[in-house]
Amino acid sequence: MTKGTVTFFAISVAVPLVANAYQLDVLTSVLIYAMLALGLNLIVGLAGLLHLGYAAFFAIGAYTYALLNIHWGWSFWVGWAPAVLIAALGSGLVGASALRVRGDYLAIVTLGFGEIIRLIFNNLDQWTGGPNGLLGIAHPTLWLPQGMYDFSVKSLPYYYLSLVLLGGVWLFCHRLSHSRLGRAWMAMRDDELAAACMGIPVLKMKLLVQICGGAVAGLAGAFFAAKQGTVTPDSFDFIQSVMVLSMVVLGGMGSMRGAILGAMLLGVLPEMLRGADQYRMLVFGLSMIVMMRLRPQGLLGRSHKESQLAAH
Amino acid sequence: MLRIDQISKRFGGVQALDSVSFELKQGQVLGVIGPNGAGKTTLFNCLTGVFQPEQGQVQLNNPKRDLVGRRAETIVKWGISRTFQNIRLFSGMSVLEHILVGGYTQTPYGFLSTVLRSKNFHRQEYEVQTQAYALLELLGLEHLKQQSAVDLPFGLQRRLEIGRALAAQPKILLLDEPAAGLNPVEKQELLQVIQAIQKRGVSVILIEHDMQVVMPLSDWVVVLDHGRVIAQGDAVSIQKDPQVIEAYLGKASEDA
Numbered sequence: 074m075t076k077g078t079v080t081f082f083a084i085s086v087a088v089p090l091v092a093n094a095y096q097l098d099v100l101t102s103v104l105i106y107a108m109l110a111l112g113l114n115l116i117v118g119l120a121g122l123l124h125l126g127y128a129a130f131f132a133i134g135a136y137t138y139a140l141l142n143i144h145w146g147w148s149f150w151v152g153w154a155p156a157v158l159i160a161a162l163g164s165g166l167v168g169a170s171a172l173r174v175r176g177d178y179l180a181i182v183t184l185g186f187g188e189i190i191r192l193i194f195n196n197l198d199q200w201t202g203g204p205n206g207l208l209g210i211a212h213p214t215l216w217l218p219q220g221m222y223d224f225s226v227k228s229l230p231y232y233y234l235s236l237v238l239l240g241g242v243w244l245f246c247h248r249l250s251h252s253r254l255g256r257a258w259m260a261m262r263d264d265e266l267a268a269a270c271m272g273i274p275v276l277k278m279k280l281l282v283q284i285c286g287g288a289v290a291g292l293a294g295a296f297f298a299a300k301q302g303t304v305t306p307d308s309f310d311f312i313q314s315v316m317v318l319s320m321v322v323l324g325g326m327g328s329m330r331g332a333i334l335g336a337m338l339l340g341v342l343p344e345m346l347r348g349a350d351q352y353r354m355l356v357f358g359l360s361m362i363v364m365m366r367l368r369p370q371g372l373l374g375r376s377h378k379e380s381q382l383a384a385h
Numbered sequence: 386m387l388r389i390d391q392i393s394k395r396f397g398g399v400q401a402l403d404s405v406s407f408e409l410k411q412g413q414v415l416g417v418i419g420p421n422g423a424g425k426t427t428l429f430n431c432l433t434g435v436f437q438p439e440q441g442q443v444q445l446n447n448p449k450r451d452l453v454g455r456r457a458e459t460i461v462k463w464g465i466s467r468t469f470q471n472i473r474l475f476s477g478m479s480v481l482e483h484i485l486v487g488g489y490t491q492t493p494y495g496f497l498s499t500v501l502r503s504k505n506f507h508r509q510e511y512e513v514q515t516q517a518y519a520l521l522e523l524l525g526l527e528h529l530k531q532q533s534a535v536d537l538p539f540g541l542q543r544r545l546e547i548g549r550a551l552a553a554q555p556k557i558l559l560l561d562e563p564a565a566g567l568n569p570v571e572k573q574e575l576l577q578v579i580q581a582i583q584k585r586g587v588s589v590i591l592i593e594h595d596m597q598v599v600m601p602l603s604d605w606v607v608v609l610d611h612g613r614v615i616a617q618g619d620a621v622s623i624q625k626d627p628q629v630i631e632a633y634l635g636k637a638s639e640d641a
Contacts, residue, residue, distance in 0.1 A: 245500060252499040252506070253485075253492045253513075256478075260486045263475035270433055270469075272461035272490035272553060281496065327477065375477060375533075 077330065078243070085236050089229055097228035101300065103340035104235040105293050108242045110320040110332035112289025117318065118326035119250055120282040121262025123180040125314055126167070126187020130287040132309035134160040134294020136194055139207045139304045149213040149299045156295035157288045163190070164287020168280050187314055195306040206305030213299050224299075231300045238296055242289050246329055249285060258282055259327070323364060325374020334372055386411045386588055387432075387465075387557055392441030392453075394427055394612075401427040402438065403612040409557065409605075414579065414589045416603030416620075418596075420632060423609040425592045426470055429559050432590075433467050434460045445557075462490050464556035468546040468563060470592075474534045481530040483545055484520055487552025488513040517552065523581065524548045540571040547578065557588045564598045572598060600624070608632065 089097060109131060116124045137156040141147040147155075171182040194201045201207060213234070215222040224230045249255050261268040261275050269275050298304045320339050324331025342360070346353045364372070387409040394402040401424045409415045417425050430436040432443060434457035443452040450463055466487075475483060492509040499506060521527040524544050529537065534545055543563055550558055560579070564572050572595065579602055583589060593599045599606065600620045607617045610632040616623060623629055 248500055248502060252510075253489055253494065254496070254499055256482060256486045257489055259478055259482070260475050260489075263477050264473050266435065266457075267469065267473040267475065268486070269457040270435070270461065270467055271487055271549065272458045272466075273486075274456075274458045 094228040097232045099344050101232045101235050104239050106340045107333045107336035108239050108293040109317045110336045111242050111246045112286045113317050114321045114332040116286040117321055120258040125180045125184035128309045128313035129187040129190035130160040130164045130290035131294040133163045134291030135298040135304045138295035139210045139298045142210050153295040157291040160291025161284045161288035165284040168283030172276055191306050191309050208303050210298055210302050325371025328373040331371050331373035386446055388444045390442040392438040394438045400612050405614055407607045413604040414602045416599040416606040417592045419609035424612040461553050466550040466553040466555040467559035468550050470561040472542050476535050480532050480534055483549045484517040484552045487549035490553050520548050540567050559590045561592045564595045
């Protein structure tokens with residue numbers, strides 16, 4: 074753990090001392106975005122697979138937990154695990170079917186799958202409640218010596234829980250990227266043939282990174298469902314996938330700190346601009362354009378100098 | 386050590402390799418020469434699993450293994466690694482990271498070991514890092530280890546590619562025109578690097594145009610032209626071979 078990481082988490086722990094309930098709520102959704110951005114950063118930033126359907130695995134996590142909770146009364150403390158597994162499996166299956174397409178084609182295929190999964194949730198009325206979604210997901214509770222503590226609709230416990238989950242996701246992604254797996258992903262992102270000739274099983278690694286990314290989205294989804302108490306398909310549309318992707322790109326592809334910074338900026342910015350509602354998307358788009366012009370590798374990204382390599 | 390037996394490869398109407406056979410002995414440097422388009426790089430691609438030859442066999446000894454029909458990543462595991470004619474470095478990675486990627490096959494720890502940071506993980510990471518530093522020192526790149534590989538001058542990029550291939554601890558190293566684009570000083574350094582590699586017991590197959598590099602290094606030279614082996618032998622006899630001279634310089638005109 075670097076100094077920066079420790080500082081980030083220390084400040085985050087202290088924030089509730091000065092923030093009100095509304096601000097904490099916004100920050101909790103920022104932390105969910107941060108988890109998603111870290112997960113997508115594995116796929117897009119580290120392994121270089123342009124994925125446009127990431128929200129689908131967020132949805133799978135949310136629906137899995139919601140169904141388990143509603144029908145069998147699974148609490149969040151156990152329900153998150155199957156949510157993670159099934160989202161990982163879903164991501165793996167999408168990945169497996171798109172194993173041989175790359176670049177723009179992969180983007181289109183994943184976009185298609187993302188929409189298909191959302192539409193399935195939208196149309197399987199008897200199980201998912203269709204467009205109305207699932208209602209009445211129990212809020213998490215904690216056993217404390219003084220008795221049962223119900224998270225209910227308070228802001229503070231969710232904020233801290235999301236912070237803990239983000240810590241877990243951070244550790245997971247950090248360990249993956251600082252290992253032979255992370256290096257292999259970067260290598261195949263930069264040059265698939267050279268990577269294969271160094272012994273990296275490219276297809277297997279592509280599958281693995283999508284499974285890992287899907288797992289992270291599943292965890293975020295389970296938390297989201299537990300916090301909201303309801304899930305509806307429109308929380309997981311294409312715009313969500315694009316939003317998370319923008320966070321990764323803005324922060325700098327391949328940079329974990331960048332992904333979190335991107336989530337903070339793009340998560341908080343729309344809330345701050347809520348007063349100027351009509352101009353929100355305008356400012357959002359404009360800031361992205363300015364960023365791309367001034368710092369194409371993202372705020373904290375490493376620069377790629379492919380042109381220099383290609384020159385020889 | 387490596388026996389190439391009658392391998393052929395065709396691209397549409399072009400017979401890129403036509404019944405090519407030769408043998409690499411343990412500890413040898415084997416030079417492959419020939420005019421442009423003779424099929425040298427295709428030969429490397431067939432040996433490393435990038436292409437599959439339509440006919441023929443490639444056999445590795447000790448233990449005995451058949452390379453035809455195998456994937457590139459399997460062949461590296463069996464001890465053959467390579468460099469590329471057009472340098473193929475990873476544009477987003479540092480010098481040290483390149484060498485560590487080269488050590489991929491030397492660190493077989495799995496997913497759970499990675500996430501849980503098991504003993505296996507720490508031991509193998511330690512080994513591969515130690516090996517990486519030793520290699521950087523051998524290649525004189527240790528002071529550049531944090532640099533982005535694409536920022537290196539051309540000669541050092543070629544050398545880094547060799548280092549990356551060596552990190553896989555190959556028994557056989559395939560070098561595809563390692564001297565192309567180097568200045569005379571860099572060529573001399575390259576000669577020394579290849580000799581050092583040979584001293585470590587690694588056999589080398591070397592594709593090269595530059596005779597001042599191939600001839601002093603090679604124990605055996607194979608000459609390709611239009612996909613066929615037109616001659617093979619030691620460096621001295623090859624330089625006198627009339628067919629080789631003809632392939633490079635053309636035939637003397639009859640009525641001249």
